[in-house]
Amino acid sequence: MSLSTRVTDVVQRALDIVVAVVVLVVAAPVMAVVAVLVAAGLGRPVLFRQARPGRHGRPFTLVKFRTMRDVDERRGLVSDADRLTRLGRLLRATSLDELPTMWNVLRGEMSLVGPRPLLMHYLDLYTPEQARRHLVRPGVTGLAQVSGRNAVDWEERLALDVWYVDHRSLGLHLRIFVRTVLILLRRHGITAPGDSTMPQFTGSPRAKGD
Template sequence: MYIRSGKRIFDIFIAAAGLILLLPLFILLVLLLSFVHKGKPFFFQQRPGLNEKIFTIIKFRTINNTGKIGMQLAGDVSVTGNFLRRTSLDEIPQLWNVIRGEMSIVGPRPLLTEYLELYSEDQRRRHAVLPGITGWAQVKGRNHLAWEQKFEYDLWYVKNRSFRLDMKIIFLTISRVFRKEGINFRCGSHIDKFSN
């Protein structure tokens, strides 16, 4: 019941409540980032979603104008952007993706479209569910994990998703954000691109 319809209701409730509660912070960040990034507070990028259907993900902009979009080089991230990533505040606009039905609160993170041709048949099964703002791989190590391990956690979630598991992931996510666990973002480092 939860997987068929309850999860969608749960997503809409949490996303709508989050947008309402975070509205003052949202407006403040829009104003701040509009100043920092010359009127462009948001970052838009195409990502594969459910059944590999392409959608446009929305995040707060963290990369300087000289940054290479998608590579997430630490040297290209502004001071403001660094703070947003460490606190995960750059993810707030994705609540709108959830409202639109393009994402879920919990699910495998949507990766770059260029990775689609690199997946094995097993790895492609991560697209059998809506991508999430947070997921099992994120609470298990986030950027510290090797790609193979991330995919294993994603596939485990696809097979075992439930209301209880989603609630566990949400609470673990909140805990890790406050404790800044599993976030590998040091000056001069970068997130390796996936290759097979």
């Protein structure tokens, strides 16, 4: 790792702490309102917790606001499309569901910018090149998100994550942050084409030998 990259990582961590504290304080009233709405619309718990791979693949508990009903096969609530509520769609579109994730940032489990933390069982599906996305802390937003969010297919998304790892700089972080704000205002790329959220990653064709 070069000196400039080490400096970038140190400064980015300092900025993560400052921004996370400010957001948690300033957005506290908004989080309280969202918590009440989620409790009324979806019940308790209001927070969604799930193990996700962090830096070097080490698991941590991701915290977000709930946006989906519980799985209920008797009521036909199985797929994401069935379980995602109108409130949940609004929270996802505005990224208000991500506000509790600032706790993960403050704890050093995530960064403001980096590859998004995906599912634990994806770790065994990556190619060695794709697995390099875990050389840095996962981010609340990242290069793949500002390049199309969930509308970007898996191959391109993971390639963008690795490119970010190799080219990260303070300038790149700032550009990603600004583009994130613009995307949130436009509500672009919230879902993948033909899917309510993002289809499951089943492995790269290169890993399968196709």
